[in-house]
Amino acid sequence: MKAKVTVMLKEGVLDPQGEAVKHALNSLKYSKVESVRQGKVLEIGLDETSRERANKNVQEMCEKLLANTVIESYEIEII
Amino acid sequence: MRAAVIIFPGSNCDRDLLSALSLAGHKTFSIWHKETELPKNIDLIAIPGGFSFGDYLRCGAIAAKSPIFKEVIRHIDRGGYALGICNGFQILTEAGILPGILQQNIGTKFISKVIDLRVNNTSSTFTHNYSSNGIISIPIAHHEGNYFASKDDLKKLHDKNCIAFEYIDNPNGASDNIAGILSENHRVLGMMPHPERHTEKAHGCQDGYPFFEGLLAAS
Numbered sequence: 343m344k345a346k347v348t349v350m351l352k353e354g355v356l357d358p359q360g361e362a363v364k365h366a367l368n369s370l371k372y373s374k375v376e377s378v379r380q381g382k383v384l385e386i387g388l389d390e391t392s393r394e395r396a397n398k399n400v401q402e403m404c405e406k407l408l409a410n411t412v413i414e415s416y417e418i419e420i421i
Numbered sequence: 422m423r424a425a426v427i428i429f430p431g432s433n434c435d436r437d438l439l440s441a442l443s444l445a446g447h448k449t450f451s452i453w454h455k456e457t458e459l460p461k462n463i464d465l466i467a468i469p470g471g472f473s474f475g476d477y478l479r480c481g482a483i484a485a486k487s488p489i490f491k492e493v494i495r496h497i498d499r500g501g502y503a504l505g506i507c508n509g510f511q512i513l514t515e516a517g518i519l520p521g522i523l524q525q526n527i528g529t530k531f532i533s534k535v536i537d538l539r540v541n542n543t544s545s546t547f548t549h550n551y552s553s554n555g556i557i558s559i560p561i562a563h564h565e566g567n568y569f570a571s572k573d574d575l576k577k578l579h580d581k582n583c584i585a586f587e588y589i590d591n592p593n594g595a596s597d598n599i600a601g602i603l604s605e606n607h608r609v610l611g612m613m614p615h616p617e618r619h620t621e622k623a624h625g626c627q628d629g630y631p632f633f634e635g636l637l638a639a640s
């Protein structure tokens with residue numbers, strides 16, 4: 343079983359990298375780009391058969407290590 | 422003081438920190454992150470700058486979960502002194518010992534230069550050798566030094582006199598110009614600037630020396 347975790351900066355938290363990417367896109371004449379937020383994706387292989395347990399486990403991993411919930415939010419997808 | 426400097430793969434200011442502590446008269450120990458015990462009767466745990474674990478995931482996130490950290494937390498819970506400089510500060514926030522987080526600099530660039538700091542708290546063991554609102558010159562060298570904390574945490578930091586150092590000319594976008602903060606009991610200090618780089622005559626400036634000398638008072 344695999345889990346896909348997407349970690350993003352929370353709304354309202356400044357994202358200097360996303361801003362820099364936005365400016366680069368604008369300078370490539372993509373003038374309709376209004377905003378860019380940069381995050382990260384982690385794919386976690388799990389030796390697990392229960393989707394429920396997998397989800398619970400990965401949620402714990404997110405809280406403990408994968409995301410810093412002061413500024414980041416996360417989404418879990420079990421594949 | 423008996424001071425333990427914790428070393429992670431990627432730490433690169435550990436020797437400077439050991440040298441600054443020794444110069445001020447402290448007995449120092451180097452501790453590898455995989456250790457599970459600290460030497461007996463340690464007064465201060467010092468976490469150096471660098472790029473622990475290559476800054477993978479988030480700066481300091483992996484170091485904060487290393488084996489020795491259980492002992493670091495136990496030491497702090499007992500009211501022991503701890504100091505985190507640069508990556509050490511990032512590690513202390515990632516471990517939840519100090520509030521907030523260090524984000525990427527607002528200009529997205531790594532900044533390495535000497536900057537001026539205002540000493541905001543002069544009552545803590547770390548800062549009592551400085552005069553109130555004194556300005557000191559200390560180097561910075563970081564990419565993630567932009568301090569961010571919730572409004573509530575910032576208010577608490579101000580109310581409890583936990584802001585140790587402020588930037589005079591904010592280089593990285595840090596909230597309220599914060600360069601270094603203290604825990605509520607004022608025994609844990611995290612700061613982005615490097616006082617250990619301004620301790621010896623050969624450094625051209627010794628504004629960091631009183632910081633390390635001041636710690637002798639707590640021995």
